[in-house]
Amino acid sequence: MxxxxxxxxxxxxxxxxxxxxxxxxxxxxxxxxxxxxxxxxxxxxxxxxxxxxxxxxxxxxxxxxxxxxxxxxxxxxxxxxxxxxxxxxERKATNLRKKLANVNSFEAVAMEWYNKQLHTWVPHHASDVRRRLENNIFPTLGKRPIGEIQAPELLQTVRKIEARGAYDLAHRVLQVCGQVFRYGIATGRCTHDLSTDLRGALTPHKKQHQAAVRPEELPELLRAIAKYDETGDKQTRLALQLLAQTFVRTNELIGAEWGEFDLNNALWIIPAGRMKMKAEHVVPLSGQALTMLAELKEISGGSRFVFPGRNQDKPISNNTMLFALYRLGYKGKMTGHGFRAVASTILNETGFNPDVIERQLAHCERNEVRGAYNRAEYLPERKRMMQQWADYLDSIEAGAKVIPLYGQGS
CATH class of the missing domain: 3.30.160.390 (Integrase, DNA-binding domain)
Structure with missing residues (x-):
């Protein structure tokens, strides 16, 4: 009462x-x-x-x-x-403001941008981008409206990464933030890319290139690989030789499946899902590469993988070829990725069409419209180049004085 x-x-x-x-x-x-x-x-x-x-x-x-x-x-x-x-x-207006603040938060805009980009990335890159945001940016700036964040706030957050000595990661995270801010500008959630204000504010880092032999050192490396059976196994030797022949990325080689090969037309068609830029890639196969694949077919023992590991249902590990190079005495001197670098250097120096080389390397095309290319672009030229490259490798391994690379005049 x-x-x-x-x-x-x-x-x-x-x-x-x-x-x-x-x-x-x-x-x-x-x-x-x-x-x-x-x-x-x-x-x-x-x-x-x-x-x-x-x-x-x-x-x-x-x-x-x-x-x-x-x-x-x-x-x-x-x-x-x-x-x-x-x-x-007034309560409805307040709730709406809170809702809009959540929609316009840095985290919301970043995840919206991330999901827009996701289909263009391979899984490991997508995982890297998300982890960098979740571990380094979201805890401090994630809930802040993206349009209210100031450059000093962003700098303070990124400098926490520097404080761990991770200078390269700090630059990478700032680069990702810049992409998020630019997406925020495009969608009307902010008006300025703060990452541009921080140029020169971070500790410079020296980019570490993956080790690669110089062109003049390639013949000795090829001869060492040819003798790898004496200390290692035949499958690994063939993997190194096929990597040199095709100069694909290491993970693209070790994940190769027999179903990707059109041996009648001497083509290896790597599906988009296994490529860094999520675009199907064609690798013309030289006569030498076809011979290696015939040997690998016998070794693979019915596995769907060209390079099966101890478990036939899984390929060899990323470290198999790297450790083989270590065993050959090339630790710190050569990596699997190094074959791409040395091939690019030699092919460019000997007069091949740079566009043909870049397409065969499957490098990222900056222009998205041009990047949506037909998988057969430059294919006749690429077939000739890949056969000439294989002949060149054979010649220098054998110690030939005259190097049969013909460039554009072929």
């Missing part, structure tokens, strides 16, 4: 029942009411009038919202009414 002043007490609220009604209402003054339902639930509501129209606003349930807290909420909303504003409309 409420007091004489028509004010509720804690005991009134605690002991109140619906008194057999669907809803029983207890008044506390100033429009504050406690609604008691027949199932025992109790809720606070504020009754008020706007333009002679009765309205109400919920404050939550009792006892989660105590009598004292309910009165505080009532007094706050009475101030809104005194300003000739509708508390219900």
């Amino acid at each position: 409420a007091s004489k002043l028509n004010l509720l007490s804690d005991a009134d609220c605690r002991n109140a029942t619906s008194q057999g009604k669907k809803i029983h209402k207890l008044h506390d003054g100033g429009g504050l009411l406690l609604w008691i339902y027949e199932d025992g639930r109790k809720f606070w509501r504020l009754r008020y009038w706007i333009a002679s129209k009765e309205k109400s606003l919920s404050f939550g349930s009792y006892p989660q919202i105590s009598l004292k807290k309910a009165r505080i909420k009532r007094d706050e909303q009475r101030k809104v009414l005194d300003a000739d504003l509708d508390p219900s409309a």
Whole structure:
């Protein structure tokens, strides 16, 4: 029972029942009411009038919202009414602002950008990008509206990465942030790419290129690989030789499956899902490469993989060829990726069409429209180049003085 002043007490609220009604209402003054339902639930509501129209606003349930807290909420909303504003409309506007803030947060914009890009990335790159954002940016800036972030905030966040000595990672994370800000500009969530303001603000880092022999050192390396059977296994020797022949990326070679090869037409068609830039790639096969594949077919023992590991259902590991190069004495001097670098250097120096070389290397095409190329682009020239490259490797391995590379004049 409420007091004489028509004010509720804690005991009134605690002991109140619906008194057999669907809803029983207890008044506390100033429009504050406690609604008691027949199932025992109790809720606070504020009754008020706007333009002679009765309205109400919920404050939550009792006892989660105590009598004292309910009165505080009532007094706050009475101030809104005194300003000739509708508390219900103001609450909706506040909720909308919060919702928009969440939609426009750096994390929301970043994940929207990420999902737009996802189909163009191979899984390991997608994982790297997401991890860099989640570990380094989201904890401090993720919930901030992207349009309100200032350059010093971004710098302070990225410098935490530098403090760990991860200078290269700091630059990579800043580069990703720049892409997010540019997407935010395009979608109207911010007006400026803050990463451009931080140029020169991070500690410079020296880019580490993967080791590769010089062109003049290639013949000795090829001869060492040819003798690998003396200390290692034939499959690894053939893997190194096929890598030199095709100069694909190491993971593209070790994941090769027999179903990707059109041996009748001397083509290896690597599906988009296994390529760095998510575009199908064609590798013309030289006569020498076809001979190697015939040997590998016998070794593979019915596995779907060209280079099966101990478990026939899985390929050899990424380290197999790297450790083989170590065993040959090339630790710190040559990597699997190094075959791409040395092939690019020699082919460019000997006059082959740079566009043909770049297409065969499957490098990223900066122009997205041009990048959506036909897989057969330059294919006749690429076939000639790959056969000439194979002949060149044979010749220098044998110690030939005259090097049969013909470039554009072939």
